Each structure stands twice: as structure tokens, then as C-alpha cells.
Amino acid sequence: MTTFALIGAAGYVAPRHMKAMQAIGGDLKVAYDPNDSVGIIDSHFPDAHFFTEFERFDRHVDKLRRRDEQIDYVSICSPNHLHDAHCRFAxxxxxxxICEKPLVLNPWNIDGLAEIERDTGRRISTILQLRLHPAIIALREKFAKSNDRHQVNLTYITSRGRWYYASWKGEDAKSGGVATNIGVHFFDMLSFVFGPVKRNEAHLREPERAAGYLECERAEINWFLSVDRNDLPDSVKGKKTTFRSISVDGDEVEFSEGFTDLHTRSYEEIIAGRGFGLDEVRSSIDIVSNFRNAPVKSGSGLLHPFAQRMIAG
Known part of the structure; x- marks a missing residue:
């Protein structure tokens, strides 16, 4: 039986990891989170040990190792800025x-993790679940056969309340900002489908929203991301809290369904030795890091329509 430890058991995405562990017949031996609102564990692994102090969690993992009850995988759902350290611990x-997105905040952190992989002989896999979505796989296969350049618009607005700004997610130094926190898996998907990035512009960079332009091998992409419910289109305000749209050459790409079991699929691939490693994650980390540090060019003629409206006031 595959055994797991979990860091960040009280996090938003942790239940998906527990469900995936259970679905593949694994066993969660021990979990850690400084917050103790982790009753969800009872629905999956009620016998798992749990600690709110990292030092005690570390000691328990080491005790299992010394008893020849080695943990096979450490799943990491902690705040973004801690992923690097927790991968090293694993x-x-x-x-x-097995680390949630974003694996790290900066590309040079990937180089450091690669050294530890070589030193320890262990492997880091990250959750890039959109690469496993049937609609995204079909899209990649479709455009891989074409030499045409495509016009792409990505809009993702997911409402967050006041709590967001009081949490680590509202601190750029910890989350990487909106583009990193809610956008990194979309950027991975876009480079996965349309090829390597050749140009990366920042058009809008605010605590609540971000916008920019990417030129990939096979596409020119305008994108807009927001956590402000006031940015929702009038057609969905009061009905939905999230708006997601990707259009290619004016045609909407439908991929709203099929998200439910993508973490389980990710775990199945990782256990089978086909997980997404450091090389696969580098492109998306480069994109968000470069965006975070790029000068804002709000006068560009390549603005996303939503960004145009925000800048115009």
C-alpha cells in the first residue's frame, strides 16, 4: 500500500488530495497544519496522526522512517511561499x-530543487491537472498539427471576500500575487497547448486583478484575471461567483466540465511514474515570475478588453 504524509491539511485544496489518496488505495499516515480545522480527515483517514507543530510532525515522519515504515509520498498543500522548503523536507x-501549484515562486528555486533530487534520488511531481483534462488534450492535438497562429482570449474571474486580503493569499511575497495564485495553471495550460512563450507583457498588476499579453509559438494571447466580484460580467452577476472563458479565434473552448476527478487522475499518473516533474513546470513559473517583475505597459495596443475598461477607469 502506498503511504502518504500531508502538509497543509486545513487548506482549501487538501480534501482533493485526501480523496485522491483514498481513490488509489493509499493510506494517509500523518498530517500537519498549524490550524486545527481538519475534521475533513475523518471522512477519509480517521486513523491518521495529526500535528499542529511542524517539529512534532517532522519527528513522527522520522520515527516512521527509523521503524522501516517509510512514507512514500509527502503531499504539499501549504501556502505558496513554503512549497520550496516543504519539497526539500520531503x-x-x-x-x-507531490506539490500543489505553484511549485515555487521563482525559476531559480527549481534549479535548487533539481540539485536535491540528484542528491537524494527522490522525485518531485506537481499538480498540473489541466494537462489531463480531455478537452485540453484534444485542443493541444488539434493545434499541434497546424502552422497557423491563433488569437486567444483568457478571462478568469473568481470572487474572493475580505478574508482573502487578510490571509497569506493577499500578500504578494507569500502568494506571488493574483497572476501566480489563480493563474499559474492556466499559463501552464496555454504553453502546453500553444508552445513556448516568446514574449510576455504586463498590462495591469493590482492586488485584485492582473492582465497581460503572451506570445507563444502558435498563439497570441490576451489574458485577464481577477478576484473582485465587481469585475464579473453583468450576465452572471448575482447568479455565479466565477466566470471562466477561453476563446480561440473567436470560438469559445468548453472545458467547464470534467474537473471533478483531475486530482485523482494526477495521483494515478504520479504513482505510475508519469507525473509532471521539474522540467514540465518551468514554463509556467517563468511566465508568472517574469510578469511579476516586468514593467507595466498599459498603453499597449494588445490589451484584453477587460483590462482596457479597468485602465480607462
Missing amino acids: LRSGADA
Whole structure:
């Protein structure tokens, strides 16, 4: 039986990881979170040990190792800025790591993790679940056969309340900002479908929203991301809290269905040795890091329509 430890058990995405562990017949041996609102564990692994102090969690993982009850994988659902350190902990504990997006905040952190992989012989896999979505796979296969350049618009607005800005997610140094926190998996998907990025512009960079332009090998992409419910189109205000749209050459790409079991699919691929490793994650980390540090060019003629409206006031 595959055994797991979990860091960040009280996090928003942690239940998806527990469900995936259970679905593949795994066993969660021990979990950690400084917050103790983790009753969800009872629905999956009620016998798992749980700690609110990292030092005690570390000691328990080490005790299992010394008893020859080695943890196979450490799953990481902690705040973004801690992913790097927690991956290092996993590998140094003799386990492989399964890390939520974004794997790290900066591309040079990937180089450091690659060194630890070589030193320990262990592996880091990250959750890039959109690469496993049937609609995205079909899209990639379709455009891989074409030499045409495509016009793409990405709009993603997901409402967040006041709590967001009081949490680590509202601190750029910890979350990487809106583009990193809610956008990194979309950027991975776009480079996965349309090829390597050749140009990356920042058009809008605010605490609540971000916008920019990407030129990929096979596409020119305008994108807009927001956590402000006031940015929702009038057609969905009062009805939905999230608006997601991707259009290619004016045609809407439908992929709103099929998200439910993508974490389980990710775990199945990782256990089978086909997980997405450091090389696969580099492109999206480059995109968000470069955007975070790029000068804002709000006068560009390449603005996303939503960004045009925001800048015009």
C-alpha cells in the first residue's frame, strides 16, 4: 500500500488530495497544519496522526522512517511561499513529493530543487491537472498539427471576500500575487497547448486583478484575471461567483466540465511514474515570475478588453 504524509491539511485544496489518496488505495499516515480545522480527515483517514507543530510532525515522519515504515509520498498543500522548503523536507525525509501549484515562486528555486533530487534520488511531481483534462488534450492535438497562429482570449474571474486580503493569499511575497495564485495553471495550460512563450507583457498588476499579453509559438494571447466580484460580467452577476472563458479565434473552448476527478487522475499518473516533474513546470513559473517583475505597459495596443475598461477607469 502506498503511504502518504500531508502538509497543509486545513487548506482549501487538501480534501482533493485526501480523496485522491483514498481513490488509489493509499493510506494517509500523518498530517500537519498549524490550524486545527481538519475534521475533513475523518471522512477519509480517521486513523491518521495529526500535528499542529511542524517539529512534532517532522519527528513522527522520522520515527516512521527509523521503524522501516517509510512514507512514500509527502503531499504539499501549504501556502505558496513554503512549497520550496516543504519539497526539500520531503526529499530529505526519503520520500517523493507531490506539490500543489505553484511549485515555487521563482525559476531559480527549481534549479535548487533539481540539485536535491540528484542528491537524494527522490522525485518531485506537481499538480498540473489541466494537462489531463480531455478537452485540453484534444485542443493541444488539434493545434499541434497546424502552422497557423491563433488569437486567444483568457478571462478568469473568481470572487474572493475580505478574508482573502487578510490571509497569506493577499500578500504578494507569500502568494506571488493574483497572476501566480489563480493563474499559474492556466499559463501552464496555454504553453502546453500553444508552445513556448516568446514574449510576455504586463498590462495591469493590482492586488485584485492582473492582465497581460503572451506570445507563444502558435498563439497570441490576451489574458485577464481577477478576484473582485465587481469585475464579473453583468450576465452572471448575482447568479455565479466565477466566470471562466477561453476563446480561440473567436470560438469559445468548453472545458467547464470534467474537473471533478483531475486530482485523482494526477495521483494515478504520479504513482505510475508519469507525473509532471521539474522540467514540465518551468514554463509556467517563468511566465508568472517574469510578469511579476516586468514593467507595466498599459498603453499597449494588445490589451484584453477587460483590462482596457479597468485602465480607462
